[in-house]
Every structure is written in C-alpha cells, then in structure tokens.
Amino acid sequence: MNEQTPTPSERAEKLQGLGSSRKRVEDARFTQGKGNYIDDMKLPGMLFGDFVRSIYGHARITSINKEAALALPGVLAVITVEDLKPLKLDYMPTLAGDVQAVLAGDKVLFQGQEVAFVVAEDRYIAADAVELVEVEYQELPALVDPFKAMEPEAPVLREDIKDKTEGAHGPRKNPNHIFTWEAGDAEATETALDQAEVVAKELISYQRCHPCPLETCGCVASMDKVNGKLTVWGTFQAPHAVRTVASLITNIPEHKIRIVSPDIGGGFGNKVGVYPGYICAIVASIVTGAPVKWIEDRIENLSATAFARDYHMKGEIGATRDGKITALRCYAIADHGAFDACADPTKFPAGFFSIFTGSYDIPAAFLSVDGVYTNKAPGGVAYRCSFRVTEASYFIERMIDVLARELNMDPAELRMKNFIKKEQFPYTSATGWEYDSGDYQTAMDKALQAVDYTGLRTEQKANREAFERGETRKLMGVGVAFFTEIVGAGPVKNCDILGLGMFDSCEIRIHPTGSAIARLGTISQGQGHATTFAQILASEIGIAAENITVEEGDTDTAPYGLGTYGSRSTPVAGAAAAMAGRKIRAKAQMIAAYLLEVHDNDLEWEVDRFVVKGAPERFKTMTELAFAAYNQAIPGIEPGLEAVSYYDPPNMTYPFGAYICVVDIDVDTGVTEIRRFYALDDCGTRINPMIIEGQVHGGLTEALAIAMGQEITYDELGNVQGASLLDYFMPTAVETPHWETDSTVTPSPHHPIGAKGVGESPNVGGVSAISNAVNDAFAHLGLKHTAMPHDHWRVWKTAQKLGLTG
Amino acid sequence: MGKTHVKLTVNGREVEGLAEPRTLLIHFLRDELELTGPHIGCDTSHCGACTVDLNGKSIKSCTIFAVQASGAEITTIEGISGADGTLHALQDAFKEHHGLQCGFCTPGMITRAYRLLQDNPNPSEEEIRFGISGNLCRCTGYQNIVKAIQTAARELSAPKEAAE
C-alpha cells in the first residue's frame, strides 16, 4: 500500500453503506414524472371496470336489471353475483379467516358495497353504464353502534354464517359476534385491582379512520388465453400472498399467475388486503379475453376499502398512592364492519393489542377484546402501525395520564416511576411479550431536557393564572407520550397469514464485473427500499450501494416474501439481505483463500476485501473475487457468486420513543395550534438517517391527521359520512407544524445488524402525544378525558362543557 | 358521445387530439397524450396531484375540461426539465432534501412550486406553506418539501443576483 491507496474508512464511505444519508435512487424517475403507477399502465385493447355500489347500509336486493347498461354502446359485460357463483367466486377468503362477498348476493351489508361490475371500452362509458344498472332494494334496519351488536334485538347481519357457533378464532356468542380474544391473567388482575389504593377508570375510544394513501387502489388484470397465464399488476403491499390467495380461489395453478406491484403511491396498510375489484377485474379479463383495468376513485377508497382502528376500550388501572402501577385491565369492543377483513397474523385476531402494558413494568394485566360485525365497510388494517399497536399504545398512554390526574402527579414523573428498567431487558411482559432491548429512562431524560419540560410546566402555570384573571383566552397544554412498538412480524412459529409463515427473503447475484442485483419479497411504497437495502448489502459485501440494483414486487422474479406492512421490511427482509450478504462473503472468502494460497482462517474482512492477516499488502477485493468466481476453475467450489436467504426472525423488534407536544388552544373557537413537537425515536441501528427522519416527519403528520380530525362516521341508517377529501381531514402544509426529531440508539440484540424498523413509530407515539396535550390543556379544570379527534368543534364543545366559553 | 377537436401547446409542442366535451383535461393529458406525470388523487379538487401549469397559472387539471383548455399553453412535470434533459433546480432540490417518498404527489408539487417561484422568487417559509396548500402529500409531512423549495429558490435567484 502507498499513500495513494484509500484508507479503509475512505473506502467504507464510498460504499454508502449503513449509516449513510445516501440520496434515494428512486427520486430521479419520480421528480421527472416518470414513475410507473398502476393507472399509468396502458395495454392494447384494455377495458375498464367500474362498480355499481350499494346505496344502503343494510338492505335486501330484490332485483338487478342489466339490460339498459348492456345496451349502451361500448359496454361489454355487467358481472353480478350470478356470474360469480358457478365459478365459486361469490365469496373470497379474508386475511382474518372470514369470507367476504365479492359481489353482493341477497343482501348488502354496508353502503358502498360492490353489487355489480361493469366492463366497458373506456372509463367514461363504464361510469355511464354504472348509472344504468337498475338495482332494487328493500331496506333493512342498520346496525351502526358496535356496543349494540350483541344485544338480542340487534338485526342479524351475516345470514351466510348466522348458525355458525364456531368462528375462526373460537366460539361465537351471537350472530353478530366474531371472536373473543383474551390475554393475561384475569384472576391476578382482579385481585390486584381490588387491592389497589387507587383505581382510575375510563372509556378510551379510537375512532374509525382510513389510511387514505394519495394513490387509491387499483389493478390491471390480463389473462393470456394462449399460454393460460394470468398477470395482475396492482397496488399490492404483499404481492406473493396475493398470488397464493388468487391461486387458491381461482384454481389457476400458482405458476400460471404473475403478480406485479409497480410503483405504489403510498399504502399505510390500505393496500394489504385483497379487494373485490381485483377479483372482478380478473374475472372480467377471463370473460372478455382482454386486459381489464380497475381503479377506484377517492370516495370509493374511503368508503369501501380497508379502514383502520374503531376500537372502544374500557380501561381500569390500579396503583399505589405514590404512583406504582399494580394492575391494568381492558375490555374492548372492536368494530370490524360487515366482514372480518382485518389484516392480522392468524393467531392474533386483535393483532398485538396485548402489548397494551406499553413501556411500563405492570405486574398484573388482563384484556378481553370482542370483535363484532356492523353495517360498515370491512377492514381493520394497521394504518401506519403494527397490528393494533397504535390502539394499545393510545390506550395505555391515555390511561397513564388519567391516573396521573387521579394521583395529582406529573404525567412524566408517573411514567418514569413505572418504566421497565434498562437492566430488566430482555423483559417479559404480563401478557407474554419478550421485549428485546430498551433504555427508556435515557430517552425520556433526553426528551425532557430538550424541551425544558420544567420550564414548560412553569409557563403553563403562569398561563393558567393569566387565564383565571381574564388576561388571555388561550390555554396551554403539554402532552407527554412514551411508546413501545412491536414490529417485524414475525417469528414463523407464531405468526402467519393464511397459513403462510411471516418470514421474508432476499436473493443476491453478483455479476462478474463486481456489481450486483438483489431481489426481495417485500415491496416499497415510498420507504425507499431500493436505496436502503442496497446500503445494508454494501456494508455486508463491500460493493458500493450505487452498484447494487434492488428489485421487488414481481412474483415471477422475486423470492417469496410476505410483503411490506407493520414495519416489517427492515426487521425481516433487511435481516434476510444481511444474511444473504454474509453467505456471499463466506463463499468469496473461500475463493480469496484459494487465490492467495492461504487458509480461510488466515483471512480477515476489511470493508471491501479479504486481507491476509498480518500481511496487509496481500488482499483480494470483492470485485476481483467476483470475477474469479466466474472465470476460474477452483477445486471444490462451484462457479458463480449467488446467495438466497429466507429469514425467520427469532423475535419481533421493539422500537420505542419519547414524544412531547405543546399546544395552545383558543377556548372561544376551539382552534388548537401545535406550538412545538419534539420526537425522539430509538429504532436501533440507523441505516439511512435521512430516510428515517423523513419517515418520522410523515408518520407524525399522519398522527396529526388522526388526532386532530380524521374520522369516518356513519349515521343511524348506515350512511357513510364524509368519505371524500371535502370532509376527511388531510393536513396541508399550513396545518402541519415543524417537527423536531432526535434519537437514541439501542440496537436489537437479535437482528443481524441491530435495526428495529421505524416507519410507523411516529404514528403510534404521535397520536398519544397530541391527544395528551389537548387533554392536558383542560386538566386543571377537572377534565379527565375527552375523545379524539380533537377538531376545532369538539375542542370548543369541551371548553363549553367546562363553562369556559362566553 | 361526439368528439371535439382539441389543439393545445403542451411542454412547448403543439399537440392535437379528439376529446368528448366532458373529458377532463387530466384524462386527456394522461390517456390521450400519454403524459402520465400528473396524477389523480381525488374527485373533489383537493389533492393537487393533477396540478399542471396553464397559461402561466397553476391549475388542477381534474377540474377543467380538455375542450376548455383548447388553445392554451400547458406545462406538465414532463416539461419542467430543460430540453437537453438537465433537471430543474426544483427537481434536484427535491432529491437532495428528501422532499418525496412514494412520489405520487411529487409531479403536482413540483409543478406548483415551479409557478410559485415565478410569482414569488424569494418566498418566506410561511408563503411557501401557504403556496403549496392546494397540494396534499401523505408521506413527507411537508418539512423537506419546504426545505427543497427554499433551496431551489436560492439556487434560481443566485445567478441573477450575481449578474446584477
């Protein structure tokens, strides 16, 4: 080596591996309008499908007349349930072990439900034809309130399964009941609550909202009758699972189906499920022999494809008078809508809701969740969070604040008093989760200092006094939230979806000239996988990230994987990438040993090369080794340099964070301004700090949307209210505050590179922090809890109830 | 339905085509002219994914008929970069500052920012936030978009100032 030779650290920097804020490779096409989203696709002879949807929340269909629609020039077909029945496609399996009507049969069960599928030459004609299909209904009483679902006089919604006493998750108590799911120790919790010096109780509701990605759902299905191959391009967060499901329900063999996810305009959980539109487009393509495109519009997206949350949680929390929490109990009603189409791992009908003890060492805990049917759209997906973790985290973070009021204790202090301590990790919670790693106190201290928490409380005191004296009409609120996420589903032994283990995969091929292609079972929807997975590999195999192509989303080429949701890409597929990289390196080491004529063990890896121990001038770079793999006959070693890894994580990962939010509320108008928002995230090893920060900004903005306004409501007739962007709150740049981000790093001990996943944490922690801040503003006036969303009107109502308005 | 002849200038090129009177400009651009940069994100003129520049103004192309645009000069995201393929300062800045994630809002957002900076070459943060409030982004939380627009504004006004 001479002075010209770059040092190891210079070489490492060139790789743009782990820890580099590498710019995204995806951006060149997106900034020039050259993305390839589903609605950009155009195939020769392509037709368009559009739905006739139910106008009622609950009604019997008495007749469907397609004549007028079929008579319209340019209309090729009108598909109804009668066409699907012979194909056994009138129902499709949901991810939750239920079935969902593809097209309504005798009854419609929610407003916007798919009744008929019109196929026409262009989208305008299809829309015209939808108007011409005559459907006659006989209206039935609608069931909207989930608390009434199990009352004896409630209308029976699901006639198809009304006599089924055993559901996918155990016995059903009532025709509208889906499951009861329990976790923890009921008896111990009962005793602990009985003995507690203080017990606080509250009903915490998390409203029905919708992920509402900017691009709606859609697909193009094309059945090639000559070779019998079906290709479906679409907005799929889990393309491989879609292929398996499609094969199971259509009986087309799996190798004759190709599922492709092109660029996806945001998912946030909305694009995990299989929707009637996909099935109808496939059937229409088979029937017409032409490719068929189906793209939903925004109103359809908000009113018919997967919603999120709708959890109503009755909580009891017991503690000693000095603030040591002794017990936690929750009884929740989960409104699943008309079909149970939750996207949860099979054994977890309430997702990971049992992580509801949060970041606290609570000795006794018990929960019971009842899932029920109502006349609302199906869904229950994880809107930018892991399965039901947002609900759980919101529940505990509000309960802690409610308890703090009861104890007259500072909410930050109460949290710190009950944190799981650093030395307790790995920690097993009362409901059986094994938390991998954490250092909550350090994170909290850093957060409190960063915002000058004591100063804020002093200011708040002064503000309250000034308010009393009539000098201001604004109240200040400080919200503290500490969350623990549980992501990266998951160990195959207890996590599967439709029987498919939730592993993920990566396949790498090194080209002779030292560049590479990697394919994964996941699919990016804006997370920048093409950028970050290349970084993981760059650090593992010593090839610069820019020389590694990352491909996902085509089931014909990518290895099998369960897709991207629940922040599982980094914990699972990221680990698969690292492991595949290590296999490449192991083979490269053998090649290097042969070329350098030393024993394998005499070599050590240094950034991008194997170096002979003690002889730094003798080395082989990865580029040289790649070439040798293809051009030399090496005894005992197969040619080529490729590896595949299927990674089954030993455990989930548990990212955490401390968030603090400061609001100023005008009591006369309810206008709530976020003055400051500080977010500290610990997601373990940080792969690309720039992308992490972007994910945090985005997640916080979605948290803001949920906490401050997003809600899908229904009137008593089952009419969906506000399912368009006219009413459904989407924060603009004006309502969105400046986000302050910070971090600590506590690597996951079981993940190959220590990463935990981050995309969803800010939504989990953000909602609680904002809601706690709004509640805190009124706490001194005796307010215990006011429900989300905290839009101006509701906040004003709260102020009015407290007698603050004129 | 009968079709009407529509002739307009798009990204500096004269183009013509047939459109029904009810055909929305966004569909004409995307389906007829195959300019799929502008996107469709809503049915209520809220999201701005369809933003294009029409006769020197930002418009939501889902809210105007193609025939209404007859004779107009239109710039879409495809026409923002230079004829030789050099990227516009905004395109560079969006990448540099991570002003996009899924990319679905990006064409509309950049096209809007392009007009904003012509109307107001040195906008304050508040003016930028207000100026792009007709364009929704679900991924970025806007912070990096604002940063990108600020950077591009500086970049675009720098050579001019130097010349003065």
Ligand code: FES
């Ligand atoms: S498509 Fe949403 S504003 Fe035009």
Ligand code: FES
């Ligand atoms: S980058 Fe996804 S909507 Fe803006």
